[in-house]
Amino acid sequence: MTGAVLIAGLGPGDAAMVTHEVTAALAQATDVVGYIPYVARVAPRPGLTLHPTDNRVELDRATHALELASAGARVVVVSSGDPGVFAMASAVFEALEARPDLADVPVTVLPGITAMLAAAAAAGAPLGHDFCAINLSDNLKPFALVEKRLRLAAQADFAMGFYNPRSKSRPHQFARVLEILREECAPTRLITFARAVSTPEQVLRTVTLAEATEDMADMRTVVLVGNSATRRVGPYVYTPRSA
Amino acid sequence: MTGAVLIAGLGPGDAAMVTHEVTAALAQATDVVGYIPYVARVAPRPGLTLHPTDNRVELDRATHALELASAGARVVVVSSGDPGVFAMASAVFEALEARPDLADVPVTVLPGITAMLAAAAAAGAPLGHDFCAINLSDNLKPFALVEKRLRLAAQADFAMGFYNPRSKSRPHQFARVLEILREECAPTRLITFARAVSTPEQVLRTVTLAEATEDMADMRTVVLVGNSATRRVGPYVYTPRSA
Known part of the structure; x- marks a missing residue:
């Protein structure tokens, strides 16, 4: 064999x-x-x-x-x-x-x-048009590279999925991520915090960028940021195909 | 019911x-x-x-x-x-x-x-670090927005997956996509053309950006562009976790 x-x-x-x-x-x-x-x-x-x-x-x-x-x-x-x-x-x-x-x-x-796409499915279709995936952990790369990618992704108006947004050893970097998003995006931008997706402990919470706080994310959370056209319809969040 | x-x-x-x-x-x-x-x-x-x-x-x-x-x-x-x-x-x-x-x-x-991730799995792990997904079709959005996202994604050094790279009604836009990549990336950048992924007709072809031509893509192709650290090991293409 x-x-x-x-x-x-x-x-x-x-x-x-x-x-x-x-x-x-x-x-x-x-x-x-x-x-x-x-x-x-x-x-x-x-x-x-x-x-x-x-x-x-x-x-x-x-x-x-x-x-x-x-x-x-x-x-x-x-x-x-x-x-x-x-x-x-x-x-x-x-x-x-x-x-x-x-x-x-x-x-x-x-x-x-992958968690990002399971979270998107649970929320509706927030990654329904062009999107990017960023690992926010700086275990293996400098945080400056995370910041650069985040800013360019916002300028490109990508929807975004964030992996490893926050851990015990990196409690404050996610606040910096929200700060950069606030510099680049409107306060009405929709953000979905998806915790423990597809498990019995799943919690989905969608807020505006203005309402988002760093403690909404933890190690088990995937964060989805809509693009400028992402909207709500009933209980769902989605990005139209034309944006 | x-x-x-x-x-x-x-x-x-x-x-x-x-x-x-x-x-x-x-x-x-x-x-x-x-x-x-x-x-x-x-x-x-x-x-x-x-x-x-x-x-x-x-x-x-x-x-x-x-x-x-x-x-x-x-x-x-x-x-x-x-x-x-x-x-x-x-x-x-x-x-x-x-x-x-x-x-x-x-x-x-x-x-x-999704096709992009099945293609990545078939090639190795070219989307193994931060990446984006772009629909190259301008059926529902202006091609100028495609060009803008492409350029910013290259500047962010994202690996990239392209959907709908080329069709009979849009035969020439993919040449423009390669042109923008050539302006932003080194000629050694690896590109995988993955056609009919996971079907009996699957064909995978990895070339450098210098070698890539527009006729390598068609309606059934997903195109994966590595980031600046994407490399070959044996028959596989992968992006290290640190890039």
Whole structure:
């Protein structure tokens, strides 16, 4: 049997939002590798070894997956959402680049429903026209780059999705993000705070930019900012196709 | 029985890339409404009425779905990819806004795998850091707005996904898009042309910006442009997490 690494997206939380190909990949895996809470979403069974690891060890985890596959295992690396969007896929390719001896391991990415698009669906269609996705964390890049992208995105009138808006170690940067948005956008701009999307704890809250405060976001929140044409209709928020 | 509209994403083409909740929604539908080739992906069965309609009648189709649901039907509006990304969700909310008499119809969006993210997964992880999505069609907006967003996105060093890059009625605008990219980005910038993603006709081709020509894109192509750090490792293209 030849080993392989499949990097699979589990979607934002609800098991019904997983694709059929990801379900099939998990059924055929010998090993599942990933961050503890994501591995906890995979049902144990005989013949399957679970390898849950802590946060912030993405590169070690990726290398471990490639090594297991190189020895013949059929490894599924699990990510929340879509592995290609601020998740494990880039880490696996970084590990592959650093380890030419593992270059023969076949790597396949199985997409999933990313949090931003699940949040948009729950709210209506706020990303219904041109949009961008920005990771607000400065763990791996300077915050000045976040600020620059944010300002240019506002000037381009993109709708926006923000990942990792705020954490215990970075409590104040999201206030700066709101400040930049206030410099670039009208106070009526609509912002949706989507917490724990698709789980039983889901909370959606849409406010204007004038009403938004930094404490509306936390680690489990995805933030959606409409473009200048985004509006409400009944309980929904949407961006028209012409904007 | 109370009617409802569910707007469901069928993913880019492969039936295995559909989510379990979309499969369940289709199994419970009384009516399926959508563009001819998307409705053709739903298996006929007794008790299910299929309503395939032509392209460019999105608003009529959306209104029809709301009217059917208002009369008690359980309607699934099918989109390719994700209904919230350049697809039917915004059209349904536009129709709802135009017809206050239909405001009581419950509308739910079921996300799907959008073409850009399926293409990224097939190529590796070229959208692995901050990125934007731009619909290049000027059917519903001025092309000047496309040009403006493109230029600002390049200046922000976003990776980019382009939908509807080129059609028979707009054969030359994609050449202008490449021209703007050449003004803003290095000639070594990687571009992936992903045609018919996840179908048996899938073709992926990655070239540098210097090598890219307008005829590499057509109606069935999604174009992915890396950011300045996007690179190749073996047969894969990816963007590191730090860029």
